[in-house]
Structure formats: C-alpha cells, structure tokens
Amino acid sequence: MKRILPFSLVIITALILAACGGASAESPVQLVDNYSVSGGAPVAQDSALPASAPEARAAEESAANTGSGVSAAAVERIVIKNADLAIVVSDVEGRMKNIQIMAEQMGGFVVSSNLYQSFTSDYIEVPEAQIVIRVPSDQLEKAMDQIKKDTVEVQTENISGQDVTAEYVDLQSRLKNLEAAEAQLDEILKKATETEDVVNVFNQLVYYREQIELVKGQIKYYEEAAALSAISVRIIAEETIQPVVIGTWEPKGVALEAVQNLIDFLKGFTEFLITFVIYILPVLIIIFLSLYLVFLGVRALFRKMRGNKVRNEQPQDVSVEKK
Known part of the structure; x- marks a missing residue:
C-alpha cells in the first residue's frame, strides 16, 4: 500500500498540473486563481501535493498532449x-409598476426597486424611482423598447457587453480535472489501510x-x-425638466442658461430678504436693544457715583473757607 500511494499521488498531481496548464494556455487571465466576481472566492494553488519533479513533469506533458478537448472556439x-x-415620464409610480409586470411576463424578475421624493428647481416635491430588473438576454432589446415606449424623454441609454467565453472554458477544463482527481482520491x-x-x-x-464547489459556483x-x-x-x-417660459418666449441654449441663472439669483436674493426681515432683523434688534439698555444702566450708575463724589467734596471746601 505504501508503494501504491505515492504513485497514485503522482497521477493526481499530474491531473491538477494539466488543469492549470490547460487554463493558462487557453486564456491569459486565470479567473479561478484570482476570482473578482461578487460571490466568488479565490481558489488555492494545487502545488501542495507531493510528487517527484521528473514524474510530475512527464505526467504534465502527457496530460497537456491529451487536452480536455474543449476550446473557446468550439463552444x-x-x-x-x-x-x-x-x-x-408623467406617472413615475405607474411606470415602475408596469416595468415590474413586464419583467415577470418575460420570465425575469425584479432585483431591487426604490420610490423616493425629489425636488424640482422650484423646490416642488415630486416622485422619482430607481428599479433594477433581470430579463432573458434574448429579450433585452424588446424590454428596452417597452420601457422607452410612451416616455416624455429618454435622457440616457447605455448597453454594455462582456465576453467571458475564455474564462468559462477555463473553468470547465478546471472542473473536469478536479473531478478526475477526486475520483482517483x-x-x-x-484501498488505504494505514x-x-x-x-x-x-x-x-x-x-x-x-475547489470543485467553488468552480461550479463560478460557472453557475x-x-x-x-x-x-x-x-x-x-x-x-x-x-x-419643465422648460423656462417667459410669456410666449421659450429661451434655449445660452439664453436659457442666462435666464435660469437670473431666476436662480432672484430666488436666492428674495429668500435672503425674507430670512433677513423675519429672522435676522428681529434678532439684531433684540441684541442692540439689550446692549443699549446695558449702556444706559452703566451710564446712570457712573453719573450717580460722580454726583455722590461731588456732594462729599463740597462740605470740606466750605469748612476750609470759614477758617
């Protein structure tokens, strides 16, 4: 048994090295070894298994020549x-509900939805929403068309794609070799007795x-x-997004920006005047009135003290003249 075990471990090591070698040959990015997708976990290197260098090298070359039979071009x-x-849109809450229903009808689902309050330039409270849905990829364009249908304006529209075929093939090859190693173990x-x-x-x-569970999770x-x-x-x-309208004139471009800046200044100045008259001015009056009353009190006290001093000095002057 002690003779069988090292030889078997050499075979296992060869399978693992073949997996790593096949992955590096097919893609420069080893996603399994340093997985960055949310929910994934780094997979440790498989170099901890004991094996002599010549035997491991020979087994690796044999496995590399055999290959897994899977390539990015073949899938x-x-x-x-x-x-x-x-x-x-004109109805925020209604449109959000329609998007939810559309996603479910297409076989998708709602990931998250949030309805909250926003403010216009006139400080009027209006509803706003953010929703994230998932729909079958072959119906993405159809879903986008339905979402844009009957809208007042589409402000932004972005579609991004990421080709992960090479990473997917690497994971499949890795999984095959890991499962073969598991079967050997x-x-x-x-057969082990010791x-x-x-x-x-x-x-x-x-x-x-x-490792097999991690790779399966990444593939999934x-x-x-x-x-x-x-x-x-x-x-x-x-x-x-209501436009600025002055009478029958609707300014655009630089004129619109200038008019909007003027309106913002006038609103800010008006708000300052209201705040000054209602809040700041009364506070200043109270402060100055308090300081003035304190000043009058201190002045009256000094006058009184000065008058007492003058009266005390007058009898002494009279007695000196009599003598």
Missing part, C-alpha cells in the same frame, strides 16, 4: 449584457471537493449572468 459565446436607462481512499494514509488522502479529498454565475441581462432604470418625473 457557444458566453456574453454578459447589461443596460442602463434614464427616462422621463476516492479509489486511493478505498491510518496515516487514510487521514492524508481524506484531507486532500476534502480540499478538492471544496457566468451561466446565469449570460442568460439573464440586468436593466437599471431611473424614472424621473416630468415636472423636473
């Missing part, structure tokens, strides 16, 4: 598509099963992200 492209929209564990051998093989088996993320596109929609009330 369907995996593209993650997402979109962002900002629309202006299962066989070794069944307690130390059983513990070592079991620990390695647990490690590889953890790519599949779901490619199958369902995310659409983020900001819904703005029509009152927020």
Whole structure:
C-alpha cells in the first residue's frame, strides 16, 4: 500500500498540473486563481501535493498532449449584457409598476426597486424611482423598447457587453480535472489501510471537493449572468425638466442658461430678504436693544457715583473757607 500511494499521488498531481496548464494556455487571465466576481472566492494553488519533479513533469506533458478537448472556439459565446436607462415620464409610480409586470411576463424578475421624493428647481416635491430588473438576454432589446415606449424623454441609454467565453472554458477544463482527481482520491481512499494514509488522502479529498464547489459556483454565475441581462432604470418625473417660459418666449441654449441663472439669483436674493426681515432683523434688534439698555444702566450708575463724589467734596471746601 505504501508503494501504491505515492504513485497514485503522482497521477493526481499530474491531473491538477494539466488543469492549470490547460487554463493558462487557453486564456491569459486565470479567473479561478484570482476570482473578482461578487460571490466568488479565490481558489488555492494545487502545488501542495507531493510528487517527484521528473514524474510530475512527464505526467504534465502527457496530460497537456491529451487536452480536455474543449476550446473557446468550439463552444457557444458566453456574453454578459447589461443596460442602463434614464427616462422621463408623467406617472413615475405607474411606470415602475408596469416595468415590474413586464419583467415577470418575460420570465425575469425584479432585483431591487426604490420610490423616493425629489425636488424640482422650484423646490416642488415630486416622485422619482430607481428599479433594477433581470430579463432573458434574448429579450433585452424588446424590454428596452417597452420601457422607452410612451416616455416624455429618454435622457440616457447605455448597453454594455462582456465576453467571458475564455474564462468559462477555463473553468470547465478546471472542473473536469478536479473531478478526475477526486475520483482517483476516492479509489486511493478505498484501498488505504494505514491510518496515516487514510487521514492524508481524506484531507486532500476534502480540499478538492471544496475547489470543485467553488468552480461550479463560478460557472453557475457566468451561466446565469449570460442568460439573464440586468436593466437599471431611473424614472424621473416630468415636472423636473419643465422648460423656462417667459410669456410666449421659450429661451434655449445660452439664453436659457442666462435666464435660469437670473431666476436662480432672484430666488436666492428674495429668500435672503425674507430670512433677513423675519429672522435676522428681529434678532439684531433684540441684541442692540439689550446692549443699549446695558449702556444706559452703566451710564446712570457712573453719573450717580460722580454726583455722590461731588456732594462729599463740597462740605470740606466750605469748612476750609470759614477758617
């Protein structure tokens, strides 16, 4: 058994090295080793398994020549598509509900929705909403058209795509080799009789099963992200973008900016006058009146003290003259 175990571990190491070698040959980005997608976790390197250098090198070359039989060109492209929209509507709450219903009818779902209050340039409170939905990627354009339908204005519209085919193929190759290593370890564990051998093989088996679950999770993320596109929609009330109209004249361009600045200045100046008359002026009057009363009191006190001093000095002057 002690002779079988090292040789079997060499085979396992060769399979793992083949997985790493195949991944690096197919893509310059090793997503599994440093996974950046939310929910993923870094996968540790598989160099901890014992193996002699010549045997490991020979096994790696053999596995690389065999290959996994999977390439990025041989599989369907995996593209993650997402979109962002900002629309202006007359009924914010009603449009948000319609988008929710549309997503469910298309086989998607609502990721998040938020209805809150915003303010116009005239400080009028109006509703505004933010909603994120997921719909099947093949219906992304149809969903975008329905969202834009009957809107007052579409302020922004962005569609982005990310091709993750190479990363997906790397993960599939990695998973295949990890599962082959797991099967080999299962066989070794069944034949092991020594307690130390059983513990070592079991620990390695647990490690590889953890790696398999991580890779499966990453593969599932790519599949779901490619199958369902995310659409983020900001819904703005029509009152927020009402144009400036002076009589029958509707200024545009530089004139509109100048008129808007003038209106903002007049509103700010008017608000300052109101605040000054109602709040600042009464406070100043109270402060100055208090200071004036204190001044009158201090002045009266000094006059009184001066008068007492003069009266005290007059009898002394009279007595000196009599003598």
